[in-house]
Amino acid sequence: MTIPENLPRIARPPRWHWLLPRIALALLASLAIFVLVLGAFPVGLMRGLVENRLSAALKTHVQVGSITRDGVFSYTPIVSVRDVRIAQPAWAGPGDFVRIGMARVRVPVFALLFGTFRPDRVTVDGARIVLIRDADGRANWKPDGPKARTSESTGPSLSDLTITNTQIVLRDAKRGLMIAGPLTVDATRGLRLSATGTFLDSPATLDLTGGRITGIDPAAPYPFAATLASPALHMTAKGQMNGVLDTRHFTAAIAAQAPTLKNIDRIIEAGLFGTQAVAVTGTIRHDGRDWYVDRIGGSIGRSRFTGMATVHKIDQRTAIDARLHATQLDFDDLADAKGQAVSAQRRATIGPRVLPPTRINLSKLWKTDGTIRFSADHLLSKGGTVFHSLSGTLSLDHKLLSVSNIVATLANGRMTGTARVDHRSGPPKLSVDLRLAGLTLEGLIGQPDIVGGQVRGHIVLSGQGDTVREALSHASGKAAIVATQGHVKRIVADVLGQNLSGAVVHAIGGPSQQVPLRCLVANFSATNGVLVPHPLGIDTGSSVGRGAGRIVLDGERIDVTLAGTSKSRALLRIADPIRIGGTLSAPTVSVAGAGTTDKPTPGALLKVFGRSLGQALGLTKTPPDIPIPPPATFGYERAVATALR
Incomplete structure (x- = not known):
C-alpha cells in the first residue's frame, strides 16, 4: 500500500525525553548505593588516612592501633579507636603528648560528610595527656601556624561524656605552673580534676569540678568551679558556661589573693605588674574573643579600689574600655618588694628625688588600645604628699598615650592639664601641659607666719626617655x-x-x-x-x-x-x-x-x-x-x- 506523500508526518519525541528519566533513575540508584555504603562503611580502612592527616596537622608522629565500628549498619555508628599515641613535638622533648587506651565516639555520618565532626557521645578509658608550654608561650596544644577562626554559630554538641582512668599533666613554664592529677567524668559526680604540684616553686593544688554530662541538653547552662590554692596565689572561679564545656562563653564570680598582682597575671596573662599584697573579687564574662569585667573590687596594700572593664579582641589587637575608682591610693603599693628594694637602693645612691622614675616605655603595648577613666579620692604616701586626690582619662592608640582632664587637688588649690607619651617611633616622647591654681605660699612652704599669698603656675615641658625622670x-x-x-x-x-x-x-x-x-x-x-x-x-x-x-x-x-x-x-x-x-x-x-x-x-x-x-x-x-x-x-x-x- 502506498502512503500518499501529502499526509502529515508524526513528530518523534526528542532523545532527551527518554534519556533524562534514565539518568535520574541511575543517579537515584547511585545515591541509594552511596547512602547504603555510608551506613556500612568499613572504618578500619581509614586508619592509615587518620594517622597521616593527624601527623601532618600536628607536625609530629601519630600512631593508631585500630579503628572499628559497632554494628554492621548505622548512620550514627559507634567508632572505637584503640592504642592511640601522639608524640610530643620535637621542641617539647621525648615522650608522648597523648596516649589513649580506648576511645569510643558516636559519629553522625552525614555531618561528617559535610565537613563537620561533632560527636555527641564520647567515652575515653585509660588516657594520659601531657600539656607542655615553654617560657616563650609555645604550647603543644596550639598549632604552630595561623590560628584558625572558630565559628561563633557552632554550639556545644556533647550530650554524653565519660572519662575514666585518665591522667592530666600540665607543665606550663610561662605560668610557672607544674601539676598532675586524675580526670574523671561520670554520670554520678560529673567532672572532677584533682591535681597537685607547684606554682612559682610553691606547693599548689588545682581542683576543677563540673556538672554531669550524661543525657543532657548540650546547649543548656553548664555549671563549673575551679580553685588554685598555693602560698603564691589562692584563686577561685565559680559560674556557668553557656553550654557543656563551652569555654568560649561563660560567666563566673572570681576571688583572688596573692602577695603581688604579678602572681595573678601569671594565670590571666594580662600584662600586669608587681605590687604589694592584693585581694580582689569580681564578676567576669567571656563571650567568644571578648572579656567583660562587670564588677571588680578589692585592695592592693592599703589602697582600696572598684572598677569595671571590657576587653575586645579586634583582629590581632586588644581594645580596653575601663573605669577605676580608688577611695584611697598609695602609689608605693604599685611596686612589689623587689621593686621597692630597687627604689630604696637608688635613693641611697642618688638621694631622694622629686621627679618620679615611672616607666613610660610602651613597647610591650604595641597591640593594645583603649580608654581608662580613673579617679582616686585620697592619695597616701609614707613620706607625706601635698596631693590629696587625682583623676583623669587615659587613652592609648597604637603606642600614643594621652592623659586628659587631669585634676590633682592639693591641700590648697589644684593642678589641671594633660600629658602625652608618643612611642610610635624612636624613644618615648613625654609632653606635659599643667596649670596650677588656688595654691598658697603658706601651704607650699608650711610657714604662714613668714610668707603668704595666692599662687598660680603653668608648666609646659617635653623630652625623651624611658621614664618620666629621664x-x-x-x-x-x-x-x-x-x-x-x-x-x-x-x-x-x-x-x-x-x-x-x-x-x-x-x-x-x-x-x-x-x-x-x-x-x-x-x-x-x-x-x-x-x-x-x-x-x-x-x-x-x-x-x-x-x-x-x-x-x-x-x-x-x-x-x-x-x-x-x-x-x-x-x-x-x-x-x-x-x-x-x-x-x-x-x-x-x-x-x-x-x-x-x-x-x-x-x-x-x-x-x-x-x-x-x-x-x-x-x-x-x-x-x-x-x-x-x-x-x-x-x-x-x-x-x-x-x-x-
Whole structure:
C-alpha cells in the first residue's frame, strides 16, 4: 500500500525525553548505593588516612592501633579507636603528648560528610595527656601556624561524656605552673580534676569540678568551679558556661589573693605588674574573643579600689574600655618588694628625688588600645604628699598615650592639664601641659607666719626617655609660678633687700611685723633639662629682688642667686646676695655664709656683719652675681601674663 506523500508526518519525541528519566533513575540508584555504603562503611580502612592527616596537622608522629565500628549498619555508628599515641613535638622533648587506651565516639555520618565532626557521645578509658608550654608561650596544644577562626554559630554538641582512668599533666613554664592529677567524668559526680604540684616553686593544688554530662541538653547552662590554692596565689572561679564545656562563653564570680598582682597575671596573662599584697573579687564574662569585667573590687596594700572593664579582641589587637575608682591610693603599693628594694637602693645612691622614675616605655603595648577613666579620692604616701586626690582619662592608640582632664587637688588649690607619651617611633616622647591654681605660699612652704599669698603656675615641658625622670631631665619648654596679693615677714623682706641695718632693727624691735608681698614671678625657660629664670623677680612692700642662676633637672640641682635692694635708705647693706642651692627635694638657703638653719649661729651673724661692714667701708669688694634692681617696681603685670601664657 502506498502512503500518499501529502499526509502529515508524526513528530518523534526528542532523545532527551527518554534519556533524562534514565539518568535520574541511575543517579537515584547511585545515591541509594552511596547512602547504603555510608551506613556500612568499613572504618578500619581509614586508619592509615587518620594517622597521616593527624601527623601532618600536628607536625609530629601519630600512631593508631585500630579503628572499628559497632554494628554492621548505622548512620550514627559507634567508632572505637584503640592504642592511640601522639608524640610530643620535637621542641617539647621525648615522650608522648597523648596516649589513649580506648576511645569510643558516636559519629553522625552525614555531618561528617559535610565537613563537620561533632560527636555527641564520647567515652575515653585509660588516657594520659601531657600539656607542655615553654617560657616563650609555645604550647603543644596550639598549632604552630595561623590560628584558625572558630565559628561563633557552632554550639556545644556533647550530650554524653565519660572519662575514666585518665591522667592530666600540665607543665606550663610561662605560668610557672607544674601539676598532675586524675580526670574523671561520670554520670554520678560529673567532672572532677584533682591535681597537685607547684606554682612559682610553691606547693599548689588545682581542683576543677563540673556538672554531669550524661543525657543532657548540650546547649543548656553548664555549671563549673575551679580553685588554685598555693602560698603564691589562692584563686577561685565559680559560674556557668553557656553550654557543656563551652569555654568560649561563660560567666563566673572570681576571688583572688596573692602577695603581688604579678602572681595573678601569671594565670590571666594580662600584662600586669608587681605590687604589694592584693585581694580582689569580681564578676567576669567571656563571650567568644571578648572579656567583660562587670564588677571588680578589692585592695592592693592599703589602697582600696572598684572598677569595671571590657576587653575586645579586634583582629590581632586588644581594645580596653575601663573605669577605676580608688577611695584611697598609695602609689608605693604599685611596686612589689623587689621593686621597692630597687627604689630604696637608688635613693641611697642618688638621694631622694622629686621627679618620679615611672616607666613610660610602651613597647610591650604595641597591640593594645583603649580608654581608662580613673579617679582616686585620697592619695597616701609614707613620706607625706601635698596631693590629696587625682583623676583623669587615659587613652592609648597604637603606642600614643594621652592623659586628659587631669585634676590633682592639693591641700590648697589644684593642678589641671594633660600629658602625652608618643612611642610610635624612636624613644618615648613625654609632653606635659599643667596649670596650677588656688595654691598658697603658706601651704607650699608650711610657714604662714613668714610668707603668704595666692599662687598660680603653668608648666609646659617635653623630652625623651624611658621614664618620666629621664624624659624631664632632657626636657625643653617652661615652668612658671606667680604669687600675688600676699604678705611677707618684714625681716625677710629686709634680707631680700640686703638691708642689714633694717633687718637688725626689725629683728629687735618688731620681729613679727609684716609687709605686703605685691608680686613674685618665677618664670623658668627650659632647654635640654636646664631651667633658667626669665625672669625671677620679687616685689615686697619694702624691697625689690631679682634672681639668676639655673636648675638642672638631671640630678634636680639648684643654683640660684637672689640680689635685691631696699625701697628705703639702708644704712648698712648685706654684702652678699641670697643663695639657694641643694636639690628640689632638699633646697638650702644661705646669706653670706650664715648657714641654712632657721637660727643662724652668732659666729655666722658676725661674719655677715663683718663682710657687710668691710664692703661699706670700701675694705672689700664683692661684686654681685646679678645686677641689683633699682628701688622701684618693674612691669610685674606683664611678667605675670607672660609667665601664665
